[in-house]
Structure formats: structure tokens, C-alpha cells
Amino acid sequence: MNEVPLTHILFVSTALFFIGMYGLFTRRNLITMLMSIELMLNSVNINFVAFNKYLFPDKLDGLFFSLFIITIAAAEAAVAIAIIINLYRSHQSIDVDDATEMKF
Amino acid sequence: MSNYLYILWIPLLPLATFVLLGLFGRKYFTKTAGIIGTASLLTSTILSFVAAKQYFFVDGKVNGVYQKIIALKYTWLQFSPNVSIDMGIIVDPISVMMLIVVTSVSLMVHVFSLGYMKGEERFATYYAFLSLFTFSMLGLILSVNIFQVYMFWELVGVSSFLLIGYYFNKPSAVAASKKAFIVTRFADLGFLIGILIMGFYGGTLDIGLLIEKLTSAQSPEFLSITSASFLGASMLTWGLTLIFMGGAGKSAMFPLHIWLPDAMEGPTPVSALIHAATMVVAGVYLVARLFPIFSMDETALTIVTYVGAFSALLAAVIACTQTDIKRVLAYSTMSQIGYMMFALGISKNGGEAGLGYMASMFHLFTHAFFKSLLFLGAGSVIHMVHSNEMKDMGGLRKLMPITHASFLIACLAIAGIPPFAGFFSKEEILTAAFHENKLIYGVALFTAALTSFYMFRLYFNIFWSKDAVAKAHHSDGHDDAHDHGEGTWTMKLPLLILTACAIGVGFIPFSQFITSDGLALETHIDLVFSIAPVALSIMAILLSASFYKTQNAKSDKAVALFGGFYSAAYKKFYVDELYLFITKKIVFPLIGQPIAWADRNIVDGFMLLLANTTAKISAAIKGLQSGKVQNYALYFFGGVIALSILFIYIWK
Numbered sequence: 001m002n003e004v005p006l007t008h009i010l011f012v013s014t015a016l017f018f019i020g021m022y023g024l025f026t027r028r029n030l031i032t033m034l035m036s037i038e039l040m041l042n043s044v045n046i047n048f049v050a051f052n053k054y055l056f057p058d059k060l061d062g063l064f065f066s067l068f069i070i071t072i073a074a075a076e077a078a079v080a081i082a083i084i085i086n087l088y089r090s091h092q093s094i095d096v097d098d099a100t101e102m103k104f
Numbered sequence: 105m106s107n108y109l110y111i112l113w114i115p116l117l118p119l120a121t122f123v124l125l126g127l128f129g130r131k132y133f134t135k136t137a138g139i140i141g142t143a144s145l146l147t148s149t150i151l152s153f154v155a156a157k158q159y160f161f162v163d164g165k166v167n168g169v170y171q172k173i174i175a176l177k178y179t180w181l182q183f184s185p186n187v188s189i190d191m192g193i194i195v196d197p198i199s200v201m202m203l204i205v206v207t208s209v210s211l212m213v214h215v216f217s218l219g220y221m222k223g224e225e226r227f228a229t230y231y232a233f234l235s236l237f238t239f240s241m242l243g244l245i246l247s248v249n250i251f252q253v254y255m256f257w258e259l260v261g262v263s264s265f266l267l268i269g270y271y272f273n274k275p276s277a278v279a280a281s282k283k284a285f286i287v288t289r290f291a292d293l294g295f296l297i298g299i300l301i302m303g304f305y306g307g308t309l310d311i312g313l314l315i316e317k318l319t320s321a322q323s324p325e326f327l328s329i330t331s332a333s334f335l336g337a338s339m340l341t342w343g344l345t346l347i348f349m350g351g352a353g354k355s356a357m358f359p360l361h362i363w364l365p366d367a368m369e370g371p372t373p374v375s376a377l378i379h380a381a382t383m384v385v386a387g388v389y390l391v392a393r394l395f396p397i398f399s400m401d402e403t404a405l406t407i408v409t410y411v412g413a414f415s416a417l418l419a420a421v422i423a424c425t426q427t428d429i430k431r432v433l434a435y436s437t438m439s440q441i442g443y444m445m446f447a448l449g450i451s452k453n454g455g456e457a458g459l460g461y462m463a464s465m466f467h468l469f470t471h472a473f474f475k476s477l478l479f480l481g482a483g484s485v486i487h488m489v490h491s492n493e494m495k496d497m498g499g500l501r502k503l504m505p506i507t508h509a510s511f512l513i514a515c516l517a518i519a520g521i522p523p524f525a526g527f528f529s530k531e532e533i534l535t536a537a538f539h540e541n542k543l544i545y546g547v548a549l550f551t552a553a554l555t556s557f558y559m560f561r562l563y564f565n566i567f568w569s570k571d572a573v574a575k576a577h578h579s580d581g582h583d584d585a586h587d588h589g590e591g592t593w594t595m596k597l598p599l600l601i602l603t604a605c606a607i608g609v610g611f612i613p614f615s616q617f618i619t620s621d622g623l624a625l626e627t628h629i630d631l632v633f634s635i636a637p638v639a640l641s642i643m644a645i646l647l648s649a650s651f652y653k654t655q656n657a658k659s660d661k662a663v664a665l666f667g668g669f670y671s672a673a674y675k676k677f678y679v680d681e682l683y684l685f686i687t688k689k690i691v692f693p694l695i696g697q698p699i700a701w702a703d704r705n706i707v708d709g710f711m712l713l714l715a716n717t718t719a720k721i722s723a724a725i726k727g728l729q730s731g732k733v734q735n736y737a738l739y740f741f742g743g744v745i746a747l748s749i750l751f752i753y754i755w756k
Contacts, residue, residue, distance in 0.1 A: 021741065024734070024737060033734075096734060097732065099731075100731030100732055101731060102731050103730055103731030103732075
């Protein structure tokens with residue numbers, strides 16, 4: 001079987017990261033922004049797994065790290081959604097442009 | 105050495121009274137404040153007499169010399185082994201003498217005020233202030249440390265300020281109290297600098313130690329203070345002159361005398377206490393206290409002499425023209441203090457040549473009694489007539505016989521007619537002046553004649569002159585409720601006691617007790633010598649009688665004769681105007697306003713610049729804090745990218 005070269009995988013993860021970043025900056029809906037953050041986290045996961053597989057095949061550190069990131073991401077999603085719900089209660093909206101009280 | 109610790113109670117009792125009446129007086133002691141104050145002061149007075157008896161007659165004298173006894177010394181602030189601010193009690197001839205003067209005059213004033221101030225709304229406050237003053241004055245005279253002197257000196261100034269401004273709803277009283285405070289405070293600046301100079305070179309603030317160090321011509325301190333010089337005078341001269349400046353301010357010596365006549369806005373008993381007998385002689389006392397040091401410096405003593413003599417003459421001339429009876433007395437006080445000052449100035453330390461010192465203290469002692477008597481008498485008159493002006497008085501001798509008699513005796517005493525108190529002390533001063541300095545003697549003699557003239561001008565104008573003016577005064581407008589005759593017995597009793605003093609104290613063999621070196625000095629009244637001053641005084645009295653005993657045109661003719669000189673004297677030689685000119689035309693526009701401008705524009709400007717710049721910058725950059733989460737994220741990523749570039753490509 002023809003090995004997939006590392007560069008391909010890195011290309012995918014980089015693309016994923018910048019797609020996530022683009023989404024984070026352009027979307028105004030908090031849920032979509034949260035999803036964009038998840039994309040970025042996953043691109044990092046891919047990097048970890050790929051480097052672990054290609055550079056240190058006899059170790060598992062990268063895999064564990066990505067497992068941790070998945071866990072943290074789940075917790076983060078829970079917190080973020082709780083915040084979003086509260087925001088909705090107070091502002092009747094989850095548009096990020098409506099929550100700009102914390103300024104000068 | 106026996107125990108003098110009980111002297112501590114003498115100042116502490118008035119302090120306790122002050123605290124009690126000051127805190128609770130208006131609520132609980134509105135009626136009894138006077139009794140409380142008088143009772144506590146009576147105790148102090150008795151203790152003072154006990155102390156005086158013990159010191160002068162029992163154990164003050166060791167081998168014929170009166171000792172300086174430090175009865176109590178509490179180190180309060182220690183800076184270095186020698187330099188410390190102490191609180192203590194010194195017992196020596198002059199401090200014991202001053203104890204007697206202050207407590208007894210204060211007691212008389214307390215008693216007199218019972219009647220005089222009756223019905224005042226702030227009766228308790230008045231007694232609280234009187235007690236505060238008495239406490240401060242007693243603390244001042246008992247001081248062992250020159251800084252202790254300074255502290256009590258300021259306290260005395262404050263209580264004088266409070267009492268002058270007692271009628272604080274009267275604008276003139278407020279102005280007078282401010283003037284008194286500011287002028288004496290200005291003089292005290294000199295005093296403070298003088299203290300610091302003496303402390304710096306003498307290496308100590310303790311009066312006894314300072315005298316010890318600065319009076320031996322070989323000590324390193326003395327050599328250093330005399331060799332250091334500034335603007336052509338040695339530091340010793342500067343230090344002493346500046347200390348004398350403080351004394352001159354309190355004692356109303358020219359040119360710092362301008363506050364004293366205005367201070368007469370206070371209640372009359374206060375004038376008797378503060379501005380006649382006690383506070384104004386604090387300057388004399390200060391010079392006497394430091395006299396051993398003063399006697400080491402000819403220049404400083406010359407300044408003391410000429411300032412004293414000039415003030416004596418100037419004040420006497422002004423006193424002849426004033427029409428407000430209290431102002432006449434104020435100028436007369438200034439003149440008499442001038443006497444004391446120049447008597448100190450011409451004195452030497454110790455021995456026969458120390459006659460001036462002894463004479464000065466003697467005059468201080470006798471003057472306190474007859475001058476407070478004059479003031480209390482004037483208070484009685486003012487109480488009766490409700491006016492300070494001579495033109496509202498006249499013919500009062502029948503209406504107030506006791507006041508009349510006591511006032512007459514006090515006038516004779518101050519005029520130096522034997523056998524009243526003033527005669528003896530003035531003779532001593534004149535004798536001392538005659539031996540030391542003929543010019544001063546001439547001035548003193550002339551001033552003595554002027555003194556008799558203006559005192560009897562005052563006397564005749566109040567008690568003779570017109571007839572029954574007081575009655576006419578009462579019939580128009582004033583109802584009978586105001587017609588209270590001569591006042592209560594509390595007002596007459598002090599007059600009688602002080603009259604007895606004005607007659608009697610001259611016979612005290614003062615030179616046996618108080619001299620510059622503690623040794624008894626043999627003095628005698630030379631009858632031939634006394635002829636000139638007494639004859640001059642009597643002539644002046646007769647002249648005054650011909651002018652003022654009955655209303656006639658003679659005095660107007662005399663006024664016309666002197667013309668411009670009279671009006672200049674009437675205007676107090678324009679010293680007040682000169683001060684106003686200097687302050688308003690020179691100090692304010694040339695010094696005050698530029699400094700105010702610098703303060704507003706440079707000092708404030710710098711701070712405003714800082715504040716404005718900060719505000720502008722923050723206004724410019726506050727847009728960064730937009731409140732939009734995505735902007736923040738963008739900055740964050742921008743920062744991360746910038747750091748990455750920095751670390752990857754630039755800091756390889």
C-alpha cells in the first residue's frame with residue numbers, strides 16, 4: 001500500500017486550521033464560532049497524531065495528547081454553550097455583535 | 105536641694121480647667137465656669153506663693169547665691185545625646201518672680217471677669233481661653249529647654265489670638281486677632297531661626313547647658329559661633345538678634361508693635377492680663393532668660409537697647425494723641441516694655457553693672473501690677489459708659505469713687521511719683537541708664553515726662569473734664585437696667601488688691617532677690633538723683649491738669665502748635681500705612697503675584713499637561729477596546745503571528 005506522505009496530512013490540518021480561523025473571524029453566530037474553534041482544535045489533533053505516527057512510531061505521547069484535547073474540547077463546548085444560553089437569556093440573541101457592553 | 109515638684113501643679117491646674125470648660129463648659133457650666141476657673145487659679149496662686157516663699161526665704165540660697173534648680177526634666181524627643189527637646193520646670197529667681205506675677209494678675213483678671221463678662225453667651229468659653237492662656241504662660245516661664253519655650257510661646261500666641269477675637273461677630277475684632285497672630289507669627293519665624301542657629305552652634309537646646317557653653321570664651325562652641333559669620337556679623341549676633349526679633353514681636357517693640365493697639369478689641373480684662381502684664385513681657389523675659397549669652401555679644405545688646413529706647417519714646421509720643429482710652433494704655437504698655445528692654449540692653453552680667461538687669465525685672469514686676477490695675481480700671485469705666493472714647497467720658501469721679509481712687513494711684517505709680525511702685529523701679533532703670541549711656545538716659549527721662557503727661561491726660565479726661573456726661577449718656581436712649589453703677593464687688597475687689605500692690609510692691613527689696621548672677625545687689629535710692637525725673641513728672645502732670653482738668657482751649661492750642669507732628673502722631677506715624685504699603689504695593693504685586701502666577705501656570709500647568717496628555721492618548725486608543733470578541737481574537741492571532749515571525753526569522 002502506498003504510504004500517504006506526511007505533507008499531505010499536514011496540508012489537510014493546515015487547511016482545516018485556517019478554515020476554522022476564517023470561520024471564527026467572519027461568523028457572527030456564537031454557535032458557529034464555537035464550531036470553528038472545534039475545527040481548529042481538530043486540526044491540531046491531526047497534527048499530533050500525524051507527527052506521532054511518522055516521527056516517533058514507537059511512542060504514544062501524541063495520541064494521548066490528542067485524547068486529552070478531545071476531552072478538553074468537550075468540556076469547553078459544555079461551558080461555551082452554557083455561556084451562550086445565558087447570553088441568550090439576557091440579550092435575546094446569540095449574535096456576537098450584540099454583546100459589546102464590555103468596552104471603553 | 106528640696107523638692108519643688110509641686111510646681112508642676114501650677115500650670116497643670118489651669119490646663120485641667122481649660123480641658124474641662126473647653127469640652128463641657130457650654131453644656132454644663134454656663135453659670136459656674138467663672139467660679140471653677142477662679143477656684144483652680146486661686147489654688148495655683150497659693151502654690152506659687154508657697155514656692156516663692158520656699159525659694160526666696162528657705163532654701164533657694166546657697167552661700168548667698170540664688171541657685172538655678174531644675175525641679176523636673178522629662179526628655180521628650182531625643183535627637184542625639186546632647187540635643188533633645190525636654191519638658192521641665194526651672195526654678196530660679198526670675199521664673200519664681202514671673203510665677204507670682206502671672207498667677208496673681210491672672211487671678212485678679214479671673215475675679216474681675218466674673219462681673220465684667222457676666223451674661224456673656226460664651227462665658228464658659230471665655231474662661232476656658234483664659235485658663236489656656238494662663239497655662240501656656242506658666243509653661244513658658246518654667247521652660248528648661250529653648251524649644252519648650254518656643255512651643256509655649258506659640259500656645260500663648262494662639263490663646264491671645266482666641267481672646268482678641270473673642271467677639272468674633274465684630275469684624276474689627278476678627279481683623280485685630282488675625283493681625284496680632286500674623287505679626288507675632290512673623291516675628292516667631294525669626295525666633296525659630298535664632299533657636300536653630302543657637303542649637304546648631306551650641307550643640308544643645310537645653311537653656312542651662314547652652315548658657316554654660318556659650319558664655320565661656322574658650323569653649324569650642326563659643327569659638328565656632330563667633331568665628332562663623334554671615335553678612336559681616338558673627339553667628340552669635342545673628343542668633344541673638346533673631347531670638348530678640350521673636351521677643352520684640354511678642355513684646356510689641358518697634359517695628360513689630362502694630363498689633364498691640366489693635367489687640368485692644370478683645371475684652372478689657374483680657375487686655376489687662378495678656379496685653380499689659382504677662383504675654384507682652386514674654387519678650388523681656390526671654391531676653392532675661394538668655395541674658396548671660398546676650399551679655400557676651402555687644403552688638404545684640406546694642407540692638408536691644410536702641411530698639412527698646414526708640415519704642416519707648418515713639419509709643420509715648422503716640423499715646424499723647426490717642427483718644428481711645430485702651431489704645432492710650434496699649435501704647436503706654438509698649439513704652440514701658442521699651443523701658444524694660446533698654447534696661448536689659450545697657451546691663452552687664454553680674455555685679456554692680458548688672459543693675460540694668462535687676463531694674464528691668466523690677467520694672468516688669470511693678471508694671472504688671474499697676475498696668476493691669478489701669479486696664480481693669482479702664483474696664484470698669486467702659487463697663488459703665490459703654491464706650492472706649494474719651495469724649496464719651498468725663499466727670500466720673502463722683503460716680504465711681506473706687507475706680508477713681510485706684511486709677512489715680514495707678515497713674516501716680518506709672519508716672520513714677522514716690523512712694524508708689526513705679527517710682528522705685530523707674531529710678532533703678534534711670535540710674536542704670538545714667539551710668540551706662542547718657543543718650544539713653546535722656547530719652548528715658550523725656551519718655552518718663554511724656555508718660556506722666558499722657559497718663560494724666562487720660563485720668564483727667566475720664567474723671568474730671570466735663571461734668572456728669574455719664575448721666576446724660578444714660579438718659580438718652582439707655583434705660584435704667586444698664587445703670588449698674590460701679591459694678592459688683594467682684595469688680596471692685598481686684599481693683600483694691602491691685603491698688604494695694606501698686607502702692608506696696610515698690611518697697612520690696614528687689615535687688616536682694618533678683619539679680620543677673622543670683623548675688624544680692626546693694627541699691628539705694630539717691631534722693632538728689634531722683635529730683636530731676638520726679639520734678640519733670642510733676643511738671644508734666646501739672647501741664648496735663650491745666651490742659652484737661654476743665655474743658656478749655658489750651659490743649660487745642662498745643663495741638664495747633666505741633667501741627668503736622670500732632671497729626672502724624674495721631675495717625676501712629678503711619679506705621680500701619682507703611683506696612684499696608686509694603687504688603688499691598690510691594691510684597692503682593694512683586695512677590696506674591698509672580699509666585700501665584702508660577703503656581704497657577706508652572707506648577708499647576710505641569711500637572712495639567714500630564715493629565716491632559718494622558719486623557720488625549722487614552723481617547724485616541726480607546727477604540728482598541730471595542731468590546732467585540734472577534735476583534736480581540738484577531739489581535740491575539742496577530743500577536744501570535746508577529747511573535748512567530750520574530751522568533752523564527754529575526755531572532756534565529
